[in-house]
Amino acid sequence: MKIRTLGRHARESFKSIWRNGWMTFASVSAVTVTLILVGVFFVIMMNLNKVAQTIEEDVQIRVHIDVAANDEDQQKLKAEIEKLPEVQSVKFSSKEQELEELIKSMGEDGQAFKLFEQDNPLNDVFIVKTKNPQDTMEAAKDIGKLEYVTKAVYGKGTVEKLFNFIKASRNVGIVLIAGLFFTAIFLISNTIKITIIARRREIKIMRLVGATNNFIRWPFFLEGLWLGILGSILPIILLAIAYYHAYDYLAPKLMGNFIQILPYNPFMYQVSGILLLMGGLIGVWGSVMSVRKFLKV
Amino acid sequence: MIEMQDVFKKYPNGVTAINGIDVRINQGEFVYVVGPSGAGKSTFIKMMYREEVPTSGTITMNGVNVAKIKNKKVPIFRRNLGVVFQDFKLLPMKTVYENVAFALEVIEAQPKFIKKRVMEVLDLVNLKHKARMLPTELSGGEQQRVSIARSIVNSPKVVIADEPTGNLDPETSWEIMNIFEEINNRGTTIVMATHNREIVNTIKHRVIAIEAGKIARDEQRGDYGYEN
Numbered sequence: 473m474k475i476r477t478l479g480r481h482a483r484e485s486f487k488s489i490w491r492n493g494w495m496t497f498a499s500v501s502a503v504t505v506t507l508i509l510v511g512v513f514f515v516i517m518m519n520l521n522k523v524a525q526t527i528e529e530d531v532q533i534r535v536h537i538d539v540a541a542n543d544e545d546q547q548k549l550k551a552e553i554e555k556l557p558e559v560q561s562v563k564f565s566s567k568e569q570e571l572e573e574l575i576k577s578m579g580e581d582g583q584a585f586k587l588f589e590q591d592n593p594l595n596d597v598f599i600v601k602t603k604n605p606q607d608t609m610e611a612a613k614d615i616g617k618l619e620y621v622t623k624a625v626y627g628k629g630t631v632e633k634l635f636n637f638i639k640a641s642r643n644v645g646i647v648l649i650a651g652l653f654f655t656a657i658f659l660i661s662n663t664i665k666i667t668i669i670a671r672r673r674e675i676k677i678m679r680l681v682g683a684t685n686n687f688i689r690w691p692f693f694l695e696g697l698w699l700g701i702l703g704s705i706l707p708i709i710l711l712a713i714a715y716y717h718a719y720d721y722l723a724p725k726l727m728g729n730f731i732q733i734l735p736y737n738p739f740m741y742q743v744s745g746i747l748l749l750m751g752g753l754i755g756v757w758g759s760v761m762s763v764r765k766f767l768k769v
Numbered sequence: 770m771i772e773m774q775d776v777f778k779k780y781p782n783g784v785t786a787i788n789g790i791d792v793r794i795n796q797g798e799f800v801y802v803v804g805p806s807g808a809g810k811s812t813f814i815k816m817m818y819r820e821e822v823p824t825s826g827t828i829t830m831n832g833v834n835v836a837k838i839k840n841k842k843v844p845i846f847r848r849n850l851g852v853v854f855q856d857f858k859l860l861p862m863k864t865v866y867e868n869v870a871f872a873l874e875v876i877e878a879q880p881k882f883i884k885k886r887v888m889e890v891l892d893l894v895n896l897k898h899k900a901r902m903l904p905t906e907l908s909g910g911e912q913q914r915v916s917i918a919r920s921i922v923n924s925p926k927v928v929i930a931d932e933p934t935g936n937l938d939p940e941t942s943w944e945i946m947n948i949f950e951e952i953n954n955r956g957t958t959i960v961m962a963t964h965n966r967e968i969v970n971t972i973k974h975r976v977i978a979i980e981a982g983k984i985a986r987d988e989q990r991g992d993y994g995y996e997n
Binding site (some may be wrong): 476674678679681683 | 818820841843844845847848852858859860861862871872874875876877880919923
């Protein structure tokens with residue numbers, strides 16, 4: 473195809489958007505409404521995911537070392553733990569450090585434990601992190617079997633419940649997003665289809681006058697692309713503004729609980745890109761599929 | 770030149786529209802195709818621009834076997850002939866100018882040439898001053914003139930017209946006929962299906978009468994021959 477012809481198709485597609493007035497409005501609105509839904513849902517899901525991830529990353533195994541172990545035994549034990557395939561890092565924390573932290577964490581009441589500084593009843597501890605938070609339970613079990621380990625603690629019930637909850641909510645989220653995505657495709661392509669059905673006579677005439685299928689398809693293809701892009705502008709603006717304010721309001725409050733949500737930059741730019749791409753793709757897909765039906769004259 | 774040899778057309782519903790036709794139309798001829806409704810006129814015309822494909826037999830247009838053209842190549846074949854319809858078949862969202870220019874745009878003609886050529890043919894059908902109007906803003910006769918302008922803008926050797934005056938009042942019909950005469954005088958073959966007795970009997974040309982899917986009559990400077 474000549475560049476000149478491509479230019480002609482682009483001009484045609486713009487004219488057609490303008491001349492089809494209400495039909496254009498209908499298609500663009502369909503894209504707008506569904507993309508707002510998809511966008512809001514996507515933003516919520518991504519943030520829940522982020523929160524879950526932060527919580528997951530905080531999960532660690534505390535390995536209590538038998539008091540009978542000397543320095544050499546401890547080094548051996550550390551090496552053995554590090555050898556386990558699930559383990560990412562092993563950090564040593566002496567019983568003095570442990571006591572200090574315990575006292576600190578209990579605030580005023582903690583002062584009472586100062587007495588134990590003379591005769592510390594706590595164990596030295598290895599703090600173990602796994603590569604994948606889901607492996608925590610497995611790793612704790614393995615570590616528990618090693619020599620000189622009195623116990624390997626990871627907040628059993630709580631962590632398991634948390635993981636199950638996160639897993640369930642992720643699955644529900646994926647199903648909802650997928651469902652919403654297909655509804656969006658269906659709704660948008662149907663609206664576009666209706667606008668094109670209204671123009672099937674036009675397509676037939678074009679063929680009668682000697683236009684090849686490609687020649688007919690191109691302006692429709694571009695028109696679908698513009699419709700999708702036009703339809704994604706409003707959702708992008710709305711989401712960007714809403715997220716800006718939501719982040720300002722929520723981020724400081726959640727920070728107190730060590731929960732982070734995704735920062736505006738680059739998250740919002742990524743979301744905008746995704747919405748723009750989705751709008752464009754759905755627009756093109758809807759119009760190409762609809763035109764195809766009428767090109768078999 | 771158009772040539773049909775032993776052409777049959779049977780529709781899937783069992784109706785035989787064309788029942789063995791042999792005919793030859795030479796370059797530059799003006800031919801009326803007449804006959805009662807349902808006699809096969811429309812099928813006869815539609816096979817020429819490959820809207821319909823014969824069940825058997827060959828149709829040759831300018832050396833091309835029309836029946837053998839693949840679906841995909843049909844638009845390209847149609848660029849070499851002009852077609853005028855009873856219902857005009859104009860693109861409703863395009864202006865008069867754009868409707869005519871479309872037939873040149875599909876062959877990717879130079880923009881300068883398109884402009885010049887479109888204005889030429891709009892002048893021929895006397896619609897230069899309405900170039901920027903939409904088809905809906907025109908009268909029936911004017912719309913048909915646009916359709917004719919579009920059919921000849923490619924300078925085709927053959928123009929096929931399917932009842933071009935069917936929707937028009939008598940006075941407008943004469944205007945349209947004058948334009949066809951003018952086009953024919955420039956050497957273009959014209960094949961026109963019509964029900965217009967007065968026109969056929971006044972502007973004398975070859976008449977092919979089709980009845981029950983067969984050629985009942987083929988006369989140079991013939992008459993319409995039916996009561997309307």
